Amino acid sequence: MDFLSIAVTITFVVLSISLLLSLIRVVTGPSLPDRVVALDLVAFLVIGFIATYSISVDQPVFLDAAIVLALIAFLGTLAFARYIRYTNTQMGE
Numbered sequence: 001m002d003f004l005s006i007a008v009t010i011t012f013v014v015l016s017i018s019l020l021l022s023l024i025r026v027v028t029g030p031s032l033p034d035r036v037v038a039l040d041l042v043a044f045l046v047i048g049f050i051a052t053y054s055i056s057v058d059q060p061v062f063l064d065a066a067i068v069l070a071l072i073a074f075l076g077t078l079a080f081a082r083y084i085r086y087t088n089t090q091m092g093e
Contacts, residue, residue: 008056015052019045036080043073 022041029035047066054062 005056008052011052012049015045015048019049033080033084036077040073040077043069043076047073 019042022038022045025038026035026042029038047069050062050066050069054060054066
């Protein structure tokens with residue numbers, strides 16, 4: 001086994017554990033903003049999975065999918081932040 005395959009395996013294990021913990025946070029989050037931040041973390045962990053897989057199979061074309069997912073996750077977070085600001089403004093806070 002070479003160094004790259006060991007590093008990819010370790011990376012997949014760490015990303016899997018992180019994904020499991022963040023999914024638990026999405027389900028049990030105490031508030032809606034906590035759940036959205038955890039969901040954003042899930043999106044970025046999936047981006048990490050895609051990037052690691054792209055490196056392991058030596059196909060850089062998968063990185064395009066990671067970039068698209070990053071943009072969608074960023075726009076979703078911005079939309080939620082604007083929603084929170086709008087609802088707080090309407091409530092007089």
